[in-house]
Amino acid sequence: MSAVGLGVHFTSAPLPQQQPLQQQQQHQQQQPAPFALPPPPPPPPLLPTATLCPVQDCIICMEQLSNPSSYETPPSEEGGQSIAPEAVGKFIKCGHTLHMLCMLAMYNNGTKDGSLQCPSCKTIYGEKTGTQPKGKMEIYSVAQSLPGHPDCGTIQIIYSIPPGLQGPEHPNPGQPFTCRGFPRFCFLPDNDKGRKVLELLKVAWMRRLIFTVGTSSTTGEHDTVVWNGIHHKTEMMSNLSGHGYPDPNYLDNVLSELASQGVTEDCLKPPGSGSSS
Ligand SMILES: [Zn+2]
Numbered sequence: 001m002s003a004v005g006l007g008v009h010f011t012s013a014p015l016p017q018q019q020p021l022q023q024q025q026q027h028q029q030q031q032p033a034p035f036a037l038p039p040p041p042p043p044p045p046l047l048p049t050a051t052l053c054p055v056q057d058c059i060i061c062m063e064q065l066s067n068p069s070s071y072e073t074p075p076s077e078e079g080g081q082s083i084a085p086e087a088v089g090k091f092i093k094c095g096h097t098l099h100m101l102c103m104l105a106m107y108n109n110g111t112k113d114g115s116l117q118c119p120s121c122k123t124i125y126g127e128k129t130g131t132q133p134k135g136k137m138e139i140y141s142v143a144q145s146l147p148g149h150p151d152c153g154t155i156q157i158i159y160s161i162p163p164g165l166q167g168p169e170h171p172n173p174g175q176p177f178t179c180r181g182f183p184r185f186c187f188l189p190d191n192d193k194g195r196k197v198l199e200l201l202k203v204a205w206m207r208r209l210i211f212t213v214g215t216s217s218t219t220g221e222h223d224t225v226v227w228n229g230i231h232h233k234t235e236m237m238s239n240l241s242g243h244g245y246p247d248p249n250y251l252d253n254v255l256s257e258l259a260s261q262g263v264t265e266d267c268l269k270p271p272g273s274g275s276s277s
Pocket residue numbers: 058059060061062063069070098099102
């Protein structure tokens with residue numbers, strides 16, 4: 001997948017004859033799709049057309065946008081489209097500006113998973129997906145309360161992943177991977193916040209972000225299924241391991257870990273129900 005179009009407006013450096021397009025731009029910003037590539041170049045909002053000097057810097061190379069990017073067009077970008085060194089873009093949501101070639105270089109140096117993260121404010125564009133192997137996520141309700149959450153029951157998540165062969169997205173394609181400690185049992189308090197975390201974990205599961213294939217930090221084993229930075233509570237009745245309850249900060253911590261993978265409450269809204277409605 002090409003990076004071109006990942007939530008970045010193609011624009012060109014502001015030109016003297018540019019017309020005010022602010023209304024049109026506002027309309028574009030209400031579109032839920034982050035992949036918009038609107039042809040008319042929107043000027044920076046609130047910038048009077050008399051202000052001609054593009055004083056903003058590229059958030060990647062830190063050069064002024066009036067200077068061309070020092071990155072070169074990759075030799076065989078999909079579709080053979082070429083990008084001029086002076087082409088600049090602007091992230092739709094956060095408004096940070098950058099050279100298109102700098103953006104492309106950043107994308108090509110990353111995981112190329114179809115998403116792009118603003119290096120300045122960490123806003124994620126597109127949908128970040130992971131490399132979690134095929135498996136099953138089951139959810140059960142348990143009457144017993146967790147330590148620290150005496151006023152509600154417990155949500156139990158059971159993850160099952162069978163061993164298999166690594167795909168091209170894994171460290172050693174074609175080689176087998178192992179699965180230690182599956183099924184894995186995880187616990188959340190069955191309250192409003194816990195249920196919100198559960199819904200976001202379902203999104204993360206669908207996007208293959210909960211597990212990955214790599215090296216276990218506890219055993220050092222290679223080519224095995226490991227957690228992928230979204231912490232789970234695998235102990236129900238104590239917290240001796242640090243992976244249990246009580247832990248008053250856990251739900252907030254896991255919400256920020258989910259957010260760092262691009263999984264936020266926005267993902268739970270039905271498509272089209274933007275903040276404007
Ligand atoms: Zn740049």
